[in-house]
Amino acid sequence: MEVVSVTCALIFLDQKVLCAQRSEAMQLPGLWEFPGGKIEKGESPEDCLIREIKEELAISINIIGSLRSNEHAYSDVKVIRLMPFICVWGSGKLKLVEHQEVKWLAKEELKSLNWAQADIPIVEDLYVNWNNIQEQLVEYNREN
Template sequence: MGKQINVVGAILIREGKILCCKRGPGRSLAYLWEFPGGKIEKGETPWEALSRELQEELKIKVKIEPEVFEESSYDYEFGTVKMKTMICHLEKGEPILTEHVALKWLPVTELETLEWAPVDVPTVKKLVAQGYFYD
């Protein structure tokens, strides 16, 4: 069995749209879309990790909902990624590209038009099925 990587992803909602981020070249899953976030480091809660990752990657401060929206896992060649996604609201800043090559704010009805990283797909499907979002 390969290594397990625990990550978090943000369902960042603004004006009824969700932030989608495109991974850059030279990384695993290059050019696939994902919810912004990253690895949970030792000693961090998922909420602390998500807050830190969004500050590092997008230079934003967010309010994170207390409950997990979706949990998913996917077996990649490099290991199993287990992801928790949480609903977030922008508190401060405007997302800035530092690690991603593109950002899009999309309504739930358009999420499936993008090519998503496999571990993100269950969250996309749940959002679309529920028509789920609020500000």
């Protein structure tokens, strides 16, 4: 069976992470996710994510790291491999092209949302590694 690879962005700003709510027109309507999308043929995961974030949120991001991927079977025929990347805002003004809402959440607020099932282990991993990620971000900001 085909596993569809999907990238997603954990975009950090001021110790908060951007979470996006899928609109009624999308699959999994109303559920929360990290923005991103399916990798196209011949595309690297990083190029995919930069393209998707530009399309969905009209901003450019810088990728500074990644977390463990999570494979999730929504059904017998729909299996996705969700690949999370740690990102910072590069430039542009945020505009919601596809999502109905976004929220910037602090660590302790993360688990309050109704997440898409494939995201739940990623949210857990993010929660556990939150402090390490903040250190990576401080280091990145010092060097850039």
